[in-house]
Amino acid sequence: MSTPQLPLPQHFDATQVDQVWRIPYQERQSEALAWAAQHSIPPASEDNFRTCLLLVDVQNTFCIPGYELFVAGRSGNGAVEDNVRLCQFIYRNLSQITKIACTMDTHTAMQIFHEIFWINDAGEHPLPLQTLMTQGDIESGKWRVNPAIVSSLNLSSQVSESDPYTWLKAYSEHYVKTLTADGKYPLAIWPYHAMLGGIGHAVVSAVDEACFFHTITRKTQTHYEIKGQNPLTENYSVLRPEVLNDADGKPIAEKNNTFLQTLLGYDRVIIAGQAKSHCVAWTVSDLLTEIQQTDTEFAKKIYLVDDLTSPVVVPGVVDYTEPANAAFAKASEAGMHVVHSKQPIAHWD
Secondary structure, eight states: OOOOOOOOOTTOOGGGTTSOOOOOHHHHHHHHHHHHHHTTOOOGGGOSSOEEEEEEOOBHHHHSTTSTTOOOTTTTOHHHHHHHHHHHHHHHTGGGOOEEEEEEEOBOSSSTTSGGGEEOTTSOOOOTTTOEEOHHHHHTTSSEEOGGGGGGSOOTTTOSSSOHHHHHHHHHHHHHHHHHHTTOOOEEOOOSOSBTTSGGGSBOHHHHHHHHHHHHHHTOOOEEEEEOOOTTSOOOSSSOOSOOBOTTSOBSOOOOHHHHHHHHTSSEEEEEESOTTTHHHHHHHHHHHHHHHHOGGGGGGEEEEGGGOOOOEETTTEEOHHHHHHHHHHHHHTTOEEEOTTSOGGGTO
16 A cells, blocks of 8 residues: 655745745744654654655755856756755655755865866956866966965875975866766866855755754654865765876775765665756766666666756856756666656655
């Protein structure tokens, strides 16, 4: 017998999903405890079939209009529309979600994809959202590493005999070459976003409220997985950064095997979040790669919720809709399921 979907709690207001506000946690705790009793919702520890809902970067910086990297999609309001449905999905399926895990894109100013990292002979920095850094740009000297920021990067673990600036110049050439060789996106200069300590870094208020309500109702702690702090590489996927080694093969970062094993330990993993073309797509791609190297059958346990994610679209600049759809199609061909949120979880299998 399938488990029926739950109603939406009275506190949920879909018109507030596009805003940032303080959550009344104490009130929500009382409501959640009463909700669990009213609907006979058991603690997650009693689940025989364990489901993890993986929320990729559902943060203000990507999901609130007017914030740094709002994921508009082709509709112009993609991330907001996704998050209305996401909150509804969490509330209606509380009893079937064992754990919610939120990845948190986490940055500081001096990172390789921010403009301050680079400079030209005129003292200018590359424009965000308008600059894709190529191998030719670096080799020709059109853009070079900004020498003023090198001392802030703490490169002692990477640099031994050579001076840090010389090493970093060589590394920057290696970095863009590696992106091309590995079939990754070119190095994009992004606006400052998901800044550690800033309001853009926080989980969207309405989603955070839904996660907290789930935590209390099901007596299971929401998990937060930090990614993206390494200044020397992009980190779209939560499972690994874009580049792992320097030109000499020395590690500059490592895969997130601990979190990978956590995900592989669930009977079902549901994936949603932002952006479909970048952090979601690369997380799914890396997860598929690891699955194919271990147990291809696990692909059947992965569910991609297509109406809870949107691609990066900047009209007149970039439109990543097609690459995003291609990534989901590839995952589907490999055995992962592409589903929609309005269909009850119980009907997915």
